[in-house]
Every structure is written in structure tokens, then in C-alpha cells.
Amino acid sequence: MLALIAGTGTLPDELASQLSERPLICSLEGLEPENLKPDLVFPLEHLGSFIAELKSRGVTEICMAGAIDRPAVDPSRIDAQTLPLVPIIQKAMMSGDDGALRAAISVFESVGLDVRSAHEIAPDIFPPSGCLTQIEPSKRDLEDADRAAAIVRAMGAADVGQACAVLNGQALAIESVFGTAWMLKSLSQRPDAGGGVLYKGPKPNQDMRVDIPTIGPETIPDVVAAGLAGIVIEKGSVIVLDRKRVISECDRMGIFLLVREHAA
Structure with missing residues (x-):
């Protein structure tokens, strides 16, 4: 039972x-x-x-x-x-x-x-790989996702966070104890023209039995308010709550959602 x-x-x-x-x-x-x-x-x-x-x-x-x-x-x-x-x-x-x-x-x-x-x-709790939205990430976005994944791995080794925002290879913000939503809100008054990606993925050696990274519908307006171009998550490692609604909101607000294959 x-x-x-x-x-x-x-x-x-x-x-x-x-x-x-x-x-x-x-x-x-x-x-x-x-x-x-x-x-x-x-x-x-x-x-x-x-x-x-x-x-x-x-x-x-x-x-x-x-x-x-x-x-x-x-x-x-x-x-x-x-x-x-x-x-x-x-x-x-x-x-x-x-x-x-x-x-x-x-x-x-x-x-x-x-x-x-x-x-x-519940094996279907994870979304399939690929771009799930009408808008697709640019080459620059994909490069920023690679950089963000490396940053999260480094943060995770110190048990810090599971997410960060990156633009042109530079970290705009990293997740702390206050969580992803707080991190995104810290970018709502950023002084530049916007752009960049929110990346979310597991820490190195994270025990996925009890701590799976998650995004949901409430994440989407926070990403838009932060001026980011889209979201990148790791395949088989991040849950998307209310997936249909999340994809619909991404399309409506003009951002992408990419489920990224694990880098070699």
C-alpha cells in the first residue's frame, strides 16, 4: 500500500x-x-x-x-x-x-x-523533450542554457539552488533559499533591455525521490515580468504542473518553453 x-x-x-x-x-x-x-x-x-x-x-x-x-x-x-x-x-x-x-x-x-x-x-509526470511552444529559442538562448546548466551544477555542489537566469553567458540572478519566484521578481526592474533564459534543473547527485524541481502556471508571468525570453528545463528532471495551461500561457505571453536533453 x-x-x-x-x-x-x-x-x-x-x-x-x-x-x-x-x-x-x-x-x-x-x-x-x-x-x-x-x-x-x-x-x-x-x-x-x-x-x-x-x-x-x-x-x-x-x-x-x-x-x-x-x-x-x-x-x-x-x-x-x-x-x-x-x-x-x-x-x-x-x-x-x-x-x-x-x-x-x-x-x-x-x-x-x-x-x-x-x-x-506516475511516469507521465515529466513532459517530453523538445520545444513545447510556438516560439522557439534562438542559438544564443541555447548557448545561455548551456551556461546556466553549468552554473546550476556549480551551485548545486554547494546545496544552493536549482535555477538561474542567464543572458549572453552572464548570470543575471541565481536561486537562493527564497526560491525561483523571488529570484524572478528580483529581475522585474532590471536596468537593461531584457532577454535571457530561466534555466531549472536538478543539483548534482540530487535525490529525485523527494526533491524534484518544479515549475507551474504561476512561473510564466514572473518570467515575462523579469524580461526573459523563455524557459529551459532538463528532460526527465523537472515537473511542469498543469502542463497544458503552462504551454498555453507561454504562447499567449510570447515566450518559449524548451525541455532540454541532458548534455553529454
Whole structure:
């Protein structure tokens, strides 16, 4: 039996809709998903009890999808079954994104639960390769995408971000802890004539079971407001939420969306 641990946003609902059988929907307290009613809601302080409940219901595998902020932990709420996990929780709260996610995986795997990725349980979650829009990228755009991919690889090695904006080989902005939308908004008053690409892809050695880069309809107006010519994502590594709407919005607003084959 599969349990979907759903974070915020629309990814959990889109993922669940692609499954032939409804999974057990679970979410952290205060971080419930959009358009999807959880069967179980648990505080982080009851993680041990939550895992015991999953086992009692016959759950053998889990998938984590959606955004999850790091909640504040109230020591007075920690129950007896969670006490043994406190050192792991503390380490996760003090780690970077990759370290925190690895810690989360280790907790579930240590009790015999198989952690599955979104694309394992729903292979069509990734878009096909190629240009998905009416407007196509220029040669300069493709060169900027190559440069951006190299920048993201370098940033990813330091566990910094999964996106950047590049024009003429120069980084205009890089993603930080505040995310892609904030990065794009920082370009809304750029002093030049515009142009360049938004690139998004995974970090080197990123665990795609729990942290898949994502764009959605809300990304498109932010890209336009940033003065960029289009979006480039890595094939088989970036989810496009509400894909038809994203493509339609790109066409309407005059930007391209390219799903790029991995460079050799």
C-alpha cells in the first residue's frame, strides 16, 4: 500500500490524479495540500506515532510530494514513539536542503518503508523533450542554457539552488533559499533591455525521490515580468504542473518553453 506524504501546492493533487488507485493521503500539520483532503494529519513531534500508524494500516511504500517548510518543533509535544528520532530530526533541522531530505528518507527506510519518487509511481509526470511552444529559442538562448546548466551544477555542489537566469553567458540572478519566484521578481526592474533564459534543473547527485524541481502556471508571468525570453528545463528532471495551461500561457505571453536533453 502506498502513502502519499503531501506538502503544499498542487503537485500532490496532480500526482494523485495520475494513479490508478488512491493512496493514503498524509500531511504535516499546517502544511496541507491544495485541492486534496488528507486522511492523516500529523505534527512533526508525533513522527514516530505517525510511522507506527502507517505500518498498522499496511503501508509498505511512501512518496513525498509538494513543498514542505521546516516547522518549528515544540519539545513539550514530542511523544514517546518520537523520542528515539529526536537526534535525526535535530540534525535535519540544522542541515541544508539536501541533508534534511536525506535525513527524512533515512527515517522511513530504517523502519522498512520504501521511499518512491513521483516519477516512479506516475511516469507521465515529466513532459517530453523538445520545444513545447510556438516560439522557439534562438542559438544564443541555447548557448545561455548551456551556461546556466553549468552554473546550476556549480551551485548545486554547494546545496544552493536549482535555477538561474542567464543572458549572453552572464548570470543575471541565481536561486537562493527564497526560491525561483523571488529570484524572478528580483529581475522585474532590471536596468537593461531584457532577454535571457530561466534555466531549472536538478543539483548534482540530487535525490529525485523527494526533491524534484518544479515549475507551474504561476512561473510564466514572473518570467515575462523579469524580461526573459523563455524557459529551459532538463528532460526527465523537472515537473511542469498543469502542463497544458503552462504551454498555453507561454504562447499567449510570447515566450518559449524548451525541455532540454541532458548534455553529454
